[in-house]
Amino acid sequence: MPGEGRATPVDTNDGPLEQRVVGLESSVREILDLLRTAANTPPQPPPAPPVQPVPVAPVVSNSQGPPPLLSYVPPPTSNSSIGTLSIPDFFPDVDAAIVASIGKHEFKPQQLGKLIPSITAKATTTTYALEDGALRATDTAPIKDLPDFSTFMRALGIYFQILYRYIGTTGSIQAVIDVAVSTQGYTNLLHEYSRYFTYPAILTYHIAHHSRRIREMLRGDYSLWADEDRALVGQLHRSNIFQEVKSGSATSSKSKSTPSATTTRDVSNQVCNRFNNGACSTTPCKSGRLHKCAVCGSTAHGKSTCTQPPPST
Template sequence: MNTNRGSAVPAQGPQTSAEFIPPISAVAANSTSIVTPTSLRTRFPDIEAAVITAIIMHEFKAADLHKLDPTNRDKEVAYTFNGTTNQFEISNRAAKEYKNPFSVIVPLQRYFNVLGFHLPKSNDVPFVFYEYTAHLMELIAEFEWSAVFQYHSVFFNCRRSEMATGDYSGWGIPATDLLSKHVYAYRKAMPGKQPRTAGNMRTSSPTDVCRKYNEGKCTVTPCPWGRPHSCATCGKMGHGKHQHKD
């Protein structure tokens, strides 16, 4: 993948250089398991410990964001039967249902909150998170959501390996190669007036009765518009619709 990146949208201000953060060291309870720091579990009690661990160890993928969506928190877990293993497995259908920007933006902010709380407080990393959120919102406003989502998914996963080495600066640098591949061809159509076509345009005929006469507003004979002065209800001459009596 081409790793050259440049600004895809107008800069919002001076770009902040993110401080290098040493790779996160896992807290091992034994040789095989990882324990989530108590402070994180206390700060985010509604997020599963395994999810928090995946986030701070940078194993959390873009497709996992639904696990941080509060609207999915109380939904029943769905299961599917795997014919190969002859076992029931958890079906994360929600992972494929990022149908609108809010389904990504909301859990993404929780993801950034967990990382920001876990990292040393004297660093500029949160600023690059803000820059990425602003970048994403600008793309959403200008391009089709399905295209922006594809870009976001690849961009998100590319940052994981960088963060594992302590480099968070990539969040603040739009990836022009990915934008060209996934986004630029899908600009939203500009709203405008509906074009007049044969299907939505009524053709006037000289034989149509005078509408103004039927409203009592055309009193000149012959009709200045060359239309018959007859009733639009019964078709008889001598009175308009406003004078029609059953």
């Protein structure tokens, strides 16, 4: 259409009404042009929102190598809500000072009897033995403190339990493994010894063995409890022989001082007094004596029923 899209020049000589009509037509034409353009142009998608950049953490170079391993932390031994228990609290029947001395490796093997409440420790006896070319003193616990092998093993078990508790607080996994494995091996070894050696010999062996282990534990070594010491095993054999000889001598002395049950006095020719009194009626006589009258010698009756007058004196 000629002139479409262009505004018709307005005659300035026209009046106000004519000017408004001409301006309105021009506006309508512009709107129609915009509609046609919009109909022929495909719709554009709305603009996407701007993407915020993700902050990147700065890379820190580690020039000191991998981080150190976490140290072993033992599990709690008590409920924190009721307060922390000390190691002596786990052994209320044992004196706290004795428990603490085990943790410090100041406990002497002669004190084993103190770990059992029903036993009162007595003074120790010192014996001397030739070892490695030198005369060494050994303290021997009296048998009254630990009267038998079962009581001894019970006291030793309590000692090992206290030792486990203290080693667990060191934080050393290797020490915990060593003390658990080696003490169990030593316990098995003592049970094996009990099949061949007397209990006093085993007790003497343990005191010497335990004393040597204390020196090692002070250095942090708990792995040698189950090791056999040939010198100490030799002492064990000698002590065992001594105990057997001593026991045999005591038995021999007792047999000499006590008359034998088979050595009895011959009473076969004696008259049974109970038969003569009418109290023994069993024939033959249970005591082996003769059933005959003490007056006339008759076997038919006793003295109490004899009619013969007694012999004159």
